Amino acid sequence: MQTDLLLYNAHIYTVDDTFSTCEAIAIDQGKIIATGSNADLCSQFEAKRQCDLQGKFVYPGFYDAHCHLISYAPMLEQVKLADATSWEEVLDRVELHHQQYPEQKAIIGIGWNQTKWADKSMPNGKQLSQRFPHIPILLIRIDYHAAVANNKALELAGVHAQSKIAGGEVVVEQGKATGLLLETAIAAVWLHFPSPSRDKWQYLLQQAEKDCLQYGLTTLGEAKIGQFHIHLIDEMQQQGALKIRFNCMVHAEEAERAIFFQQGPIYKDRLRVHTMKYFADGALGSRGAWLLAPYSDDPATCGIAIHQQEDLLTQARLCDQYGFQMATHAIGDAANKQMLDIYGAVLGGKNNKRWRIEHAQILDPNDLVRFAKYSITPSIQATHATSDMYWVQDRLGAARTKHAYRFQSLLQQNGYVAAGSDFPIEQINPLLGFYAAIARRDIQGYPEAGFQMEEALSREEALRAMTSWAAYANFEEAERGSLEVGKVADMVVLDRDIMEGEALDVTKARVMATYVGGEEVWTTDDGTFER
Numbered sequence: 090m091q092t093d094l095l096l097y098n099a100h101i102y103t104v105d106d107t108f109s110t111c112e113a114i115a116i117d118q119g120k121i122i123a124t125g126s127n128a129d130l131c132s133q134f135e136a137k138r139q140c141d142l143q144g145k146f147v148y149p150g151f152y153d154a155h156c157h158l159i160s161y162a163p164m165l166e167q168v169k170l171a172d173a174t175s176w177e178e179v180l181d182r183v184e185l186h187h188q189q190y191p192e193q194k195a196i197i198g199i200g201w202n203q204t205k206w207a208d209k210s211m212p213n214g215k216q217l218s219q220r221f222p223h224i225p226i227l228l229i230r231i232d233y234h235a236a237v238a239n240n241k242a243l244e245l246a247g248v249h250a251q252s253k254i255a256g257g258e259v260v261v262e263q264g265k266a267t268g269l270l271l272e273t274a275i276a277a278v279w280l281h282f283p284s285p286s287r288d289k290w291q292y293l294l295q296q297a298e299k300d301c302l303q304y305g306l307t308t309l310g311e312a313k314i315g316q317f318h319i320h321l322i323d324e325m326q327q328q329g330a331l332k333i334r335f336n337c338m339v340h341a342e343e344a345e346r347a348i349f350f351q352q353g354p355i356y357k358d359r360l361r362v363h364t365m366k367y368f369a370d371g372a373l374g375s376r377g378a379w380l381l382a383p384y385s386d387d388p389a390t391c392g393i394a395i396h397q398q399e400d401l402l403t404q405a406r407l408c409d410q411y412g413f414q415m416a417t418h419a420i421g422d423a424a425n426k427q428m429l430d431i432y433g434a435v436l437g438g439k440n441n442k443r444w445r446i447e448h449a450q451i452l453d454p455n456d457l458v459r460f461a462k463y464s465i466t467p468s469i470q471a472t473h474a475t476s477d478m479y480w481v482q483d484r485l486g487a488a489r490t491k492h493a494y495r496f497q498s499l500l501q502q503n504g505y506v507a508a509g510s511d512f513p514i515e516q517i518n519p520l521l522g523f524y525a526a527i528a529r530r531d532i533q534g535y536p537e538a539g540f541q542m543e544e545a546l547s548r549e550e551a552l553r554a555m556t557s558w559a560a561y562a563n564f565e566e567a568e569r570g571s572l573e574v575g576k577v578a579d580m581v582v583l584d585r586d587i588m589e590g591e592a593l594d595v596t597k598a599r600v601m602a603t604y605v606g607g608e609e610v611w612t613t614d615d616g617t618f619e620r
């Protein structure tokens with residue numbers, strides 16, 4: 090029998106219900122038509138492309154259930170601050186960038202993280218304004234929940250000490266705006282900055298897509314996106330200019346949700362838009378996560394509740410009415426409690442709507458069971474645990490820290506979790522999340538015994554969370570997420586087996602090839618993937 094593609098002599102993890110493996114897989118017109126032994130498939134099929142994988146390892150294409158390509162793409166031409174070791178270094182990098190890109194009329198920098206510096210206090214805009222008096226500059230924290238603007242940027246946006254911004258804060262000292270902005274105050278300044286042209290966006294998205302395909306990602310859960318980018322992605326996919334699949338969570342601000350509620354969800358082969366994304370609170374690093382009791386290292390605050398309970402309840406009813414899955418960012422235990430109250434009020438009990446809580450990071454222990462009671466999907470980011478573990482006890486104290494990053498406990502509720510990276514907050518490589526989930530250590534191997542190991546996932550669970558369960562969370566279990574007959578041929582070939590061996594070796598795995606719908610969309614170009 091003729092077929093398009095046959096991969097054989099491989100170790101293939103199908104990630105089907107029984108977690109079976111096989112040696113060969115046949116693909117025709119983008120779909121899997123057979124799986125089985127080398128002998129069976131090689132005698133049965135004559136393929137246009139026949140690949141002897143020489144014992145390499147094949148997995149379903151990886152999902153990132155929660156990420157931000159739309160934030161990542163422009164960063165390719167912004168100041169990168171993630172590994173800056175002090176505020177002085179941040180300022181020096183801005184200077185260098187300004188010299189490198191003299192044509193840019195405003196400067197955006199992303200990724201500073203004061204918890205990694207000797208001086209861990211939040212920075213302000215004083216030196217930034219002194220050194221750069223003439224060009225607007227906005228420097229955004231690694232978690233996007235805090236930023237520093239210079240005076241020129243505040244001026245451009247008309248933001249000042251007296252500005253009242255719902256769901257955010259312009260930090261003021263001695264009657265003056267310091268330049269530090271929290272939560273929605275960041276967007277209030279950012280939206281006045283010039284944005285890339287449509288052509289520039291196309292270029293940036295293609296570059297960003299390459300960075301995803303080379304790590305084996307085939308589906309992105311784009312966790313905050315508006316109609317401009319959704320239509321651009323749709324157009325580029327139809328032209329074949331983008332290959333990766335998108336599950337879009339619409340940024341549920343007023344204008345966007347009005348449009349999508351009216352036109353309804355979108356279901357295309359590579360583009361799904363049936364989720365509304367809300368925010369209940371901020372992030373832990375910048376003390377924006379909304380806690381039931383004050384921060385252990387700042388008793389003056391419990392964090393920020395972004396919306397009124399009634400407003401979110403209204404939104405939940407609208408999502409239900411218009412057939413949208415609701416997804417809400419909730420980090421703090423108060424934010425999670427609020428969302429479980431709201432979801433519970435609308436959903437009533439067990440259901441098949443698969444509404445999501447993004448992060449579900451710190452939980453009142455009594456609230457865990459409500460994930461099962463209302464069939465709520467936990468959307469988890471394992472690398473957040475290993476990025477935060479150095480300072481999380483400062484914020485929460487020892488007792489509360491025990492109730493954070495409870496991935497195994499969350500998995501026990503409904504029998505699945507969806508895993509994502511939240512890049513660009515973390516790195517794109519999904520195997521770093523897999524490693525963090527199973528080992529709960531950083532890539533230096535710290536801490537040796539693992540951080541709160543009782544909440545680790547097994548390798549099978551971690552793989553399911555980034556394949557079949559992530560597909561389930563998005564209602565795609567019938568078509569993607571495992572390598573079974575009838576499903577699309579989204580696959581990744583690795584040079585090593587992530588299901589065996591030293592945990593840390595997982596992070597060294599190399600992607601040899603990535604397939605979307607049976608098409609090889611990325612491969613190592615150094616000749617190591619010989620066939």
Ligand SMILES: [Zn+2]
Binds near residue numbers: 155156157312511
């Ligand atoms: Zn996110």
